[in-house]
Amino acid sequence: MxxxxxxxxxxxxxxxxxxxxxxxxxxxxxxxxxxxxxxxxxxxxxxxxxxxxxxxxxxxxxxxxxxxxxxxxxxxxxxxxxxxxxxxxxxxxxxxxxxxxxxxxxxxxxxxxxxxxxxLQVLGANTLALTIIAGAVAWGTAVRARRELIASLRERAARAEAEARQRAELVRGLERERIAREMHDVLAHRISLISLHAGALEIRDDLSREQVADAGATIRTSAHQAMEELREILGVLRASDREELRPRQGLADLGELVAEAEKAGTTVQLEHRLDGGLPAAVDRTAFRLVQEGLTNARKHAPGVAVRVLLERGDEVHVRVSNPLPDRPAAPALPGTRSGLEGLAERVALAGGRFEHGVRRSDQGAATFTLEAWLPCKG
Structure with missing residues (x-):
């Protein structure tokens, strides 16, 4: 053309x-x-x-x-x-x-x-020539300016399109990271329960038939729930309308979470002093903090009592702590620390502060503590 x-x-x-x-x-x-x-x-x-x-x-x-x-x-x-x-x-x-x-x-x-x-004579002829040449230069300059403007607009459009593609790639990357965090949060808890009960069936030969059946039922239920949660997350991942991924669990499910932990053999000392009315993001983040703390205690310090504190002052304070055993147990499942990293990111996105690590008392007792402070204003 x-x-x-x-x-x-x-x-x-x-x-x-x-x-x-x-x-x-x-x-x-x-x-x-x-x-x-x-x-x-x-x-x-x-x-x-x-x-x-x-x-x-x-x-x-x-x-x-x-x-x-x-x-x-x-x-x-x-x-x-x-x-x-x-x-x-x-x-x-x-x-x-x-x-x-x-x-x-x-x-x-x-x-x-x-x-x-x-x-025209000499003066008239040269004046006319000056006028004509000036007109040609002005016209050519206008054409050049128009072409440069069109080229600039095309370059700007191409750059905007490239930036839009980069933003889309960034959004997709963030979405994948968010889905990965959700998969870790909802599946780590279930899989740790399955591993705990399966390990008990493997190493204990003194269980009655009722206890074996109960452990098997717990494994089957946990596996079923894990599959349902995984299917839900993958359904969102495949959704063409990019439906927002909304975790279904919050502090309203805290009782069920504690019951599952105690059924798996973990003693939970729960001090729940929150009266509701929290922003949705804070509610979900607080639940994930407790869930991750119980999962870590079950994996790295099985059999010890876990203390969970939820209270509200100027901020929502969540603390999950458990004493460390004298001889740390090898976890049945490998850890990647992605859970703690994901929690730190969740708390930061909610505008809060997050700390975790081993603390020692004056008597030398070591306690692993996972603690966060979250803003409670909606």
Missing amino acids: TRARNVAVDITATVIAVLVALMAAAGGLDNGTLGDGRLLVSLAITVPAIVVLWWRRRYPVGVAIALLVPAALTDMAGGAALIAVFGVAVHRPLRTALWVALLHLLAPVPLSIRYPDPD
Whole structure:
């Protein structure tokens, strides 16, 4: 499309240059300035000048400089010279176009003095030439500015599209990270229960049939719940409308969580002093803090009592602590610390503070504590 347009413009420019040459020839024959064989010389000069215009787009300044000689020798080359000046204004900076235009304004002056126009005389002819060349430069500069504006808009649109793609990739990455955190939170608890009960069935041979059946039922229930929660998360992941992933559990499910932990053999000392009315994000984050604390205690310090404290002052205070055994147990499941990292990120997003680690009392007893302070204003 661009090539066809350029060819059409070149043909139009050639036709205009030919028409100007014919008009100048007719005028010169009428007023006698092309007598004494000057017509043939002018034709011999003008025809190559018009042909050279086809290279003005590739070499605008070079073509314009080359046409200074024909413009200085005959009026018939004036149209070609004017088109060359216009091409320089279109394809080169204004400063270059101005000095090229000045050269083309001065080059024909000796010819206008040697063969003055009977009607305009020298001053009138050169004033008219100045006006025409100034118009060509102004028009070419306007075309150049328009092309630069269009190119700038296209570049800006391409950049905006690229930035939009980058933002989309970032959003998808954040969504994947969020889904990964949800998968860890909802599955780690269930899988740790399954591992605990399966380990009991493996190493204990003194269990009654009722106890074995009860452990098997717990394993089956936990596995079923884990599969349901995994199916829900994957359903959101596959959803085409990008439905927001909303964890279903909060502090209202705290009693069920504690019951499951105690059923798995963990003693939980719960001090629940919150009276509800918390923002949804704070409610979910507090629940996840307790869930992660119980899961970690079950994995790394099985059989010890876990103390859970939830209270409200200027902030919501959540603390989960458990004493460390004298001989740390090897966890049945490998840990990646992604749970604690995910909790730190959750608390930070909720605008709170998060701490975790081993603390020692004055008597030297070691306690692992997971603690957070969350803003309680909605």
